[in-house]
Amino acid sequence: MIREEILPIPHTPDRALLAAAAQRAGFALHGVAKAEPLADYRVYQQWVSDGMAGPMAYLTDHRGTLRSDPRSLLPSARSVLCVGRLYNTEGPPDSGVSRYAWGSEDYHDVLRRALQGMVDELLSAWGSFEYRICVDTAPLLERSLARQAGLGWIGRNTCLINQPAGSWFFLAEVLISLELAPDSPPPDRCGTCRRCIDACPTQALVPDGAGGWRLDGRACISTWTIEQHGVLPEEHRAASGQHLFGCDICQDVCPWNRRAPVTQEAEFQPVNADPDPAELAALSPEEFRARFRKTPLWRTRYAGLLRNVATVLGNTGDSRYLEPLRRLASNEDEAVRIHAEWAVRRLEDGP
Numbered sequence: 001m002i003r004e005e006i007l008p009i010p011h012t013p014d015r016a017l018l019a020a021a022a023q024r025a026g027f028a029l030h031g032v033a034k035a036e037p038l039a040d041y042r043v044y045q046q047w048v049s050d051g052m053a054g055p056m057a058y059l060t061d062h063r064g065t066l067r068s069d070p071r072s073l074l075p076s077a078r079s080v081l082c083v084g085r086l087y088n089t090e091g092p093p094d095s096g097v098s099r100y101a102w103g104s105e106d107y108h109d110v111l112r113r114a115l116q117g118m119v120d121e122l123l124s125a126w127g128s129f130e131y132r133i134c135v136d137t138a139p140l141l142e143r144s145l146a147r148q149a150g151l152g153w154i155g156r157n158t159c160l161i162n163q164p165a166g167s168w169f170f171l172a173e174v175l176i177s178l179e180l181a182p183d184s185p186p187p188d189r190c191g192t193c194r195r196c197i198d199a200c201p202t203q204a205l206v207p208d209g210a211g212g213w214r215l216d217g218r219a220c221i222s223t224w225t226i227e228q229h230g231v232l233p234e235e236h237r238a239a240s241g242q243h244l245f246g247c248d249i250c251q252d253v254c255p256w257n258r259r260a261p262v263t264q265e266a267e268f269q270p271v272n273a274d275p276d277p278a279e280l281a282a283l284s285p286e287e288f289r290a291r292f293r294k295t296p297l298w299r300t301r302y303a304g305l306l307r308n309v310a311t312v313l314g315n316t317g318d319s320r321y322l323e324p325l326r327r328l329a330s331n332e333d334e335a336v337r338i339h340a341e342w343a344v345r346r347l348e349d350g351p
Contacts, residue, residue, distance in 0.1 A: 013126045013178050021125075022083055025118035026265065028169070029084030029162060031149030031183040035077035035175060040144035041068040047214055054217035055228045066139040073140070074132040076177040082142075082149035083118075084160075085111055086263045088168035091270035096277070096312060098222065098246025099168065101296035103268040109294075110267050111135045111172045119174060130177035135170075142171045150183030156213045157196035157205060157250035163189060166260035167251050189256075196250035202239050205250065221247035225308050226299055231335045237311045237342060244277060244308050245297055272297060277312045280305065281324040303333040310336060314343025322347055 015032070022030035044067060053059040066072040070080050087100055087107065100107065115133045123129070134140055143160045147153060151171075152162040159167040163186065197205045197213065204219040217223045221243050224236050232240075251257055272295060283291070288302045300308065310328050313321040325347070328340035 013122075013180055015180060017122065017125045018081065018180070021118045021121040022081075024121070025083075025114040026085060027083040027114065027118070028086045028165060028261075029082075029146075029151045031082050031146070031151050032180045033080045033082055033145045033148035034182045035070045035074075035080050037069045038067075038141050038144050038148075040141055043208075043214075044141060052214065052216045052218065054220075054223050056217055056223065063139040067141050070140060070145070070173075070175055073134070073138060074130065074175040074177070076130045077132070077175040078179040079176050079182070080145050080149065081174040081176060081180075082146045082151055083115070083172050083174075084146070084151055084162070084169035085114070085172070086165070086168060086261060087170055087265075087268045088166070088260050088262050089268055089270050089273075090262055091273035094242070095248075095270075095273045096242045096244035097272055097275065097297070098248050099251075099273075100170070101245055102270040102273040103295065104271045105267040105294055106296055106298070107170050107268075108135050108137065110265075111170055115172055115174055126178065132175045134173045134175065136172065138173075140173060142173060145173060146171050147185045148182070150186060153186055153188045153190070155188075155196070155254065155256075156190050156194070157254060158213070158215045159251060159254075161189075161254070161256050163256065166257035167254060168257065168260050193255060195253045195255065199249050199253040201241065201249065221249075229304060229335075231338050232307075232311070234342065237339065238315065240308075240311050241315055242312055244275070244280075244312050245300060245305075277309045278321060278324050280309045281313065281328055303331075303336055306331060306333070306336045307339045310339035310343045314339070314346040317347065317350075319347050 019030060048060050071077050089102060091102055112133060112135050119131055136142060143154050146160050152160045155161040161167045202219045202221060204216050205213050206216050208214045221240055224232055224240055225243055225245055285302050292298045306328060310325060313325055322344060325340050325343045328336055329344060331337050
């Protein structure tokens with residue numbers, strides 16, 4: 001939401017107030033970047049041009065050019081407040097659900113509420129200003145902005161990594177019409193480490209031709225299980241393994257996450273960390289809605305989750321799952337049927 005009223009600010013806003021407001025709002029990381037054109041936009045353009053967005057049309061549509069400059073979203077913006085919210089919790093080590101989706105509530109809602117609270121506190125302290133809250137659905141290069149704001153560097157796994165705290169953070173931004181002293185990017189500390197690259201089972205982290213690395217979304221398990229709709233190629237089904245929703249391998253193996261802190265926030269506790277795929281196979285549309293409507297897993301929709309369930313069961317090699325798979329093979333959705341039929345053959349005949 002954009003607030004229209006702008007009044008003159010007689011002094012430079014106090015950065016200490018920002019730090020206190022961010023901490024009270026629950027953000028472990030905070031910093032400031034200039035609202036100006038981003039050099040990384042050329043990297044993004046090349047990534048899109050090379051087709052690496054895969055089925056993620058929201059990264060390639062008409063909003064693509066907006067990512068070149070934060071002022072495309074708020075013309076009066078002079079600074080970008082960048083924050084990070086820890087979502088790491090203690091859960092099963094081999095979860096088939098990406099860690100960010102373990103909680104009971106969609107993180108977009110959690111972060112938006114917290115950012116509004118932070119902004120309200122700043123408005124009281126600094127006076128009126130124009131602002132816009134952004135929580136990852138806005139067309140911003142948020143990792144690039146977070147790096148400029150000093151929150152961390154962008155690692156070889158393409159995640160933002162903070163030296164003392166790792167990479168288990170949600171990123172969000174507030175564009176504001178005030179000018180604050182910007183922070184500086186930290187040095188890249190990946191060194192010669194290749195653990196994320198070597199651990200990726202589908203080799204989705206590829207050289208960028210300039211000495212760095214980038215993520216090929218077409219080969220990423222997270223893309224297959226969350227973003228890509230319909231029938232997946234058979235080789236993608238087998239390579240998905242036990243991944244029901246997303247994949248965290250490149251973060252799990254990162255040395256900077258060895259001592260990553262954990263959060264006690266109720267919304268992020270692991271209530272959906274280890275769902276039984278056989279139980280999920282029997283969910284009705286109404287049960288799916290009641291259980292997942294307010295969580296990140298809602299993004300797959302009902303048919304998408306059942307498709308992934310069929311894939312996971314087929315990759316277990318366990319014939320006990322033939323009965324739920326045969327039921328899924330009669331589902332009205334084509335992708336669910338095809339994946340279930342494939343899984344049945346896989347369990348009956350072997351991979």
